[in-house]
Amino acid sequence: MTTQASTVAERGHTLDTEGGGRIQLRHFAPVNPAHGTVVIGAAMGVPQAYYADFASWLSGQGWQVVTFDYRGSGASIPTTPHQGLRGFRANLFDWAHDYEAVVDWAAALEPGKPLYALGHSLGAQLPGMLRNGHKLHGLLGVAAGSGYWKQNAPQLRRRVPFMWYFLVPVTTRLFGYFPGKRLGAVGDLPNGVIRQWRKWCLHPHYSAGAEGGAVRQGYEQVRFPVLSLSIDDDEMMTEAGILSLMNLYANAPRRMLRVAPGDVGARRIGHLGAFRRDHVAGLWPRLEKHLRNLPQDVAV
Template sequence: MRSLAIVADGGARIALRVFEPAGAERGSVVIGGAMGVRQDYYAPFAQWLAGQGWRVTTFDYRGSGDSRPDTPGGGLRGYRADLFDWARDYEAAIDHAHAALPERPLYLLGHSLGAQLPGLLRNPHKVKGLLSVAAGSGYWRENAPKLKRMVPYFWYLLVPLATRLFGYFPGRQLRKVGDLPKGVMLQWRRWCLNPRYSVGAEGEHARLAYARVRYPVLALSITDDELMTRQGTESLFKLYENASCELHDLAPADCSVRRIGHFGAFRSEHQAVLWPRLQQWLASGLVAQETA
């Protein structure tokens, strides 16, 4: 594994990690992380996937993880960033990975937010496909029941008050999501309160951006996901109106485990069954297999 930094639009320094296979490279995989989840979390899976012949890139969005500002303590008060900026960070990681293996296919593996932002990328021509894990539109009425009950408190009280007081969202102190730039959190709030999520909140230019995606998408809806629902997953991929999308339910029993949940797919306990299945989907070009 190599750690390095690249510069994205706006001059933001983006921390990357590259996991390279020992032998011939089958292609590139860029892992787009979930909201508030550091790239560290995906390291065991990325290392394992590199062992299967893939060149894997992980990264932290600006203002998070190792891409926090170069100030004492990496403070976020007053730090300017929104979800469009995070899409630019995603693009920079894709550009770097594509330049390293321009003749090999490049796939995105998007976890939650990491499967939402590809609709806003300006370089979809460099991508051969998207494997989505535990991603949905985020629209609050399509959240899982327990999460939906928290929405009025979270979006209408906690988020506006906390971001106003601190100048960013202090998620680590509140034990919710993680520390996030103010612009990211307030834009995400608008998305989650709109029935058409990002496209509804941002308008026609966002719809056209999603419409430019024409690579295949294979989406996994986790049946015991505590945050997302199958309805939310269906709504998200309706936004990719010109892409060929397949949606599959994935239950813990399919992987011989008791639980997967929203965050579990990348834990090492799934190395024996689920990880090989994810790799097989990538190797097949995101064409569904009979055993899946």
């Protein structure tokens, strides 16, 4: 049970998004007046269900919280007419449109109060591509770097050439999608998503370099504060990769903070661990504090 019955109400919604997308979102609402609203943007291949415990806890601290699954992931994988992901059409621009629709939906919950994005990995990369990013009052990134393969952590960097030059091209041609679950790599992803992500990860300037033009300008137009937490024991993202992503937000107030497991009384955090319930007493209160103080924490 992820909800806190005395302080949080949890409801699911279906949202139609640009280009024929249909996604599932969850809304965690505090009973008492809220400080503002937080949209949690998921990492690549991570379903919104993974964030449910944290979202419920955060709502219990007095926030409206919204999680969602990009089209073709988690609860937003269609069962008909494509029978799952085989042949399902979606790319990362479509996922940015899904993110935009959720931001629009969330902005109506607490008009006049702050609306923040809390982005985990990919979830902190896509806000630079949102056409309605002006509705956000800030971005808190967790374990979010550029993804360029030469800036990956050493243990990952040794493996990614095989993935990008063999595994992805071969399996997507065979299956019509990327069967990451059975391969133990990232998760199941639509063909268009994994192929576009491959292009980003092979470019030194990631999404802005691979796509150029409007994407680069989108990042440069961001003015909301960006605070990024670099996790010391992240097995995927290095400090260089996180700084590289932050530099895409060239005109935004921005700051990076390093977080070691020992700083929050933990033995390990890693790339995916920040939202596990064993961090409820250490890391989670720190994340909530950063949300409350986001503009000030970036300006310090």
